Amino acid sequence: MPPESVRPPVSAVPSHHTPRSSSVSSKLTWLDIRSLGDARAAIVQEALHHRVEAVVAGDPADLADLPPTVSKVLLLEGGKLPESFGEATVVIVDPAKQGVTPAELALRHPEIEFGRFVEIIDAPTLEDACESSRTEKWSVLLFRDPTKIPLEIVIAAAARATGSMITIAQDLEEAEILFGVLEHGSDGVMMAPKKVGDAAELKRIAEAGIPNLNLTELRVVETSHIGMGERACVDTTTHFGEDEGILVGSHSKGMILCVSETHPLPYMPTRPFRVNAGAIHSYTLGKDERTNYLSELRTGSKLTAVDIKGNTRLVTVGRVKIETRPLISIDAEAPDGRRVNLILQDDWHVRVLGPGGAVLNSTELKPGDTVLGYLPTEDRHVGYPINEFCLEK
Structure with a gap:
C-alpha cells in the first residue's frame, strides 16, 4: 500500500x-x-x-x-x-x-x-x-x-x-x-x-450536505390568539418521518420544530409531505445554513428537514400554499433566558414537536409545556449568518 x-x-x-x-x-x-x-x-x-x-x-x-x-x-x-x-x-x-x-x-x-x-x-x-x-x-x-x-x-x-x-x-x-x-x-x-x-x-x-443541529428544550411561557393573517403550508417532494419537520420562527435567533402532517388527523388523510409551517413572515432554515422567509419559498427551493435528534437533510419544495387563516402566537424560553416566538395557524391540527417526539397541538399548548427548538448563534443579513449587531423584537 x-x-x-x-x-x-x-x-x-x-x-x-x-x-x-x-x-x-x-x-x-x-x-x-x-x-x-x-x-x-x-x-x-x-x-x-x-x-x-x-x-x-x-x-x-x-x-x-x-x-x-x-x-x-x-x-x-x-x-x-x-x-x-x-x-x-x-x-x-x-x-x-x-x-x-x-x-x-x-x-x-x-x-x-x-x-x-x-x-x-x-x-x-x-x-x-x-x-x-x-x-x-x-x-x-x-x-x-x-x-x-x-x-x-x-x-x-x-x-x-x-x-x-x-x-x-x-x-x-x-x-x-x-x-x-x-x-x-x-x-x-x-x-x-x-x-x-x-x-x-x-x-x-x-460538500453540499448540512451539519446536524443541537436542539434545545424550550419552555412555553405564553400563547395568544392574534387574529387573521396569512400562513404558509410547505409541501415538499419527500416523505417526512414521524419525528421530523422543519424549524420555523419569527426571529432568526430562535426557531421551533414544526412537525409534518405525518400523524393521523380527524376529518382528513395524512399528508406526510406537508408542514403547516406558520405565518408568512417567519424564518425557516434552507440551504447552506441560510434562512428563508416562508413567503419567498418557491417550487424547487431547498429546505433543511430536522428530526428530534437534530439529524438533518435537504428537502425540495414542491409547492407553497399561502392562505388567510386565524393565527396563534407562541412564546417559549430557553434555559439561558432567550425568548423564541412562533406564529402558527390557530387550529388544533397544526402541531409542533416536543421531547421524545411528542406531538403537541398548537391550540392546546400552555405555559410550562416543553417544545423542541433551535437557537442559532449568529445574526442574519439577507439570510446568511453574520457576526454583527442586530436587534429583533
Whole structure:
C-alpha cells in the first residue's frame, strides 16, 4: 500500500450505507486534467487550495510536481502499460485494453492501489460495472446513456462493497445529480473542469450536505390568539418521518420544530409531505445554513428537514400554499433566558414537536409545556449568518 502521507484521508472512502439523515457527507472529488490547456496550472492550484481528493492524469509526468496532500491518479487510456507509474498512488486500468487486471498489477506493485475503468454502453458492460464495484478497490465508471438507471443498478449491486465508485461527470450540473442518485449517490465524481472556478464549485457540491443541529428544550411561557393573517403550508417532494419537520420562527435567533402532517388527523388523510409551517413572515432554515422567509419559498427551493435528534437533510419544495387563516402566537424560553416566538395557524391540527417526539397541538399548548427548538448563534443579513449587531423584537 502507498505510504500514509500520500493515501487519501480515511473520510475519502465513504460507506455505501449513508443514513437518510446525516451530517455533512464526505464525497470524493477527482479533477481530470488530461484535456486541460493553458489554464491547467491555475486550475490545479485552485483544486489544491480547495482540497480536492485526487488529480487524474494520463501521463505519469503530469503527476510529478503535485504535493503529497492529494492523491495522484493515473488513468491509462492506451493499450500499453508505461514503463513506470511514476509518483501515482492510484492506477486505473481497462483490462480489455491493457490486457491485465487490477489484481494482477497489485501483486506486482504492492505499493500502489489499482482500480478498473468501465465504459457502460450496454447490458454486458453494465454487468462489468456491477462486478467491478463489488470487487475492486476503485471503480471509475463512464455512463454513455443520459438516463441514471444504470448507475442506480450499479449502486444497488455495490451496496455491501467496501471499495469506492467514481462516476465521470460531463459538467457541474451532472455532478450534483450523480452525488444524489438513490439518496446515497456515487462515492465520488471525476470531472474535467472547463474553466477556473469549476474545481471550487465541484468541491462545494460534494460538500453540499448540512451539519446536524443541537436542539434545545424550550419552555412555553405564553400563547395568544392574534387574529387573521396569512400562513404558509410547505409541501415538499419527500416523505417526512414521524419525528421530523422543519424549524420555523419569527426571529432568526430562535426557531421551533414544526412537525409534518405525518400523524393521523380527524376529518382528513395524512399528508406526510406537508408542514403547516406558520405565518408568512417567519424564518425557516434552507440551504447552506441560510434562512428563508416562508413567503419567498418557491417550487424547487431547498429546505433543511430536522428530526428530534437534530439529524438533518435537504428537502425540495414542491409547492407553497399561502392562505388567510386565524393565527396563534407562541412564546417559549430557553434555559439561558432567550425568548423564541412562533406564529402558527390557530387550529388544533397544526402541531409542533416536543421531547421524545411528542406531538403537541398548537391550540392546546400552555405555559410550562416543553417544545423542541433551535437557537442559532449568529445574526442574519439577507439570510446568511453574520457576526454583527442586530436587534429583533
